[in-house]
Amino acid sequence: MHDIITIDGPSASGKTSVAKLVAQRLGIPYISSGLLYRAVALMCLLENVSAEEIEGRLEKYRLELRPTPTQNLVFLDGHEVSKALHSLEVDQIVSAVAVRPAIREYVNNVLRKIPPPFVVDGRDMGSTVFPQARYKFYLTASPEVRAKRRVPERDAAYETVLAEIIRRDQADQKQSAPARDAIILDTSHLDLDGVVRAVLKHLAP
Ligand code: C5P
Structure with a gap:
């Protein structure tokens, strides 16, 4: 495959x-493309510079994503930074980083070098980065449902997480382009298992 x-x-x-x-069930790697935008956001925090300023310094860094069966490890110049990528500080600046075309091109080049097969998640994977993908899905759910799911992953109150999700939905609108041929799945009333089953049902045996 x-x-x-x-x-x-x-x-x-x-x-x-x-x-x-889904990747585990198929026995292939998964790739979380948002981690690469998060890594560029982390570069901004480490250097204390803006998204615009980091653009000129991207080539200075060696950014690498290594998929393992259970997680994605991200390395900046050989140092593993995976654990630093999911802070509220990164959440707050990552959209401003991801909106910049030069940064998108940088990230997309890293992604396109990864050999298939794989399952990849993101905002524009089906529409822009891998238009040739055989199967494309687009997951939706209300902001409230998504905030409830995210609270255990963040050291913050529900209201803070909800406000951040609504803000990021707006900030990400430009860089989110569901593919026209994607299968849309509303996950508001499904648990994780239910969504995985719904995806697997669409894949050819
Ligand atoms: O998916 P995740 O929430 O980790 O992504 C972090 C941020 O990276 C998003 O809020 C968005 O700004 C950006 N992103 C993107 N395109 C992708 C994946 C993520 O613009 N394909």
Whole structure:
């Protein structure tokens, strides 16, 4: 199987958990593309510079994503930074980083070098980065449902997480482009297992 399966959707729609489980069931790697934007956001924080300023310094860094069966490890110049990528500080600046075309090109080049097969999640994987993908999904859920799912992953109150999700939905609108041929799955009333089953049902045996 040399296929690419794309799973796009807004923040906290469950796309990474779904991508991981679908990939496990198929015995292929999963890739979370948002981690690469998060890594560029981390570069801004480490250097204390803006998204615009980091653009000129991207080539200075060696950014690498290594998929393992259970997680994605991200390395900056050989140092593993995976654990630093999911802070509220990164959440707050990552959209401003991801909106910049030069940064998108940088990230897309890293992604396109990864050999298939894999399941990849993001915002524009099916529409822009891998339009040739054999299967494309787009997950949706209400902001309230997504905030409830995300609270245990963040050291913050429900209201703070909800406000951050609504803000990021707006900030990410420009860089979120569901593929026209994607299968849309509303996950508001499904648990993780239910979404994984719904995705697997669409894949040819
Ligand atoms: O998926 P995740 O929430 O980790 O993504 C972090 C951020 O990276 C998103 O809020 C969005 O700004 C950006 N992103 C993107 N395109 C992708 C994946 C993520 O613009 N394919």
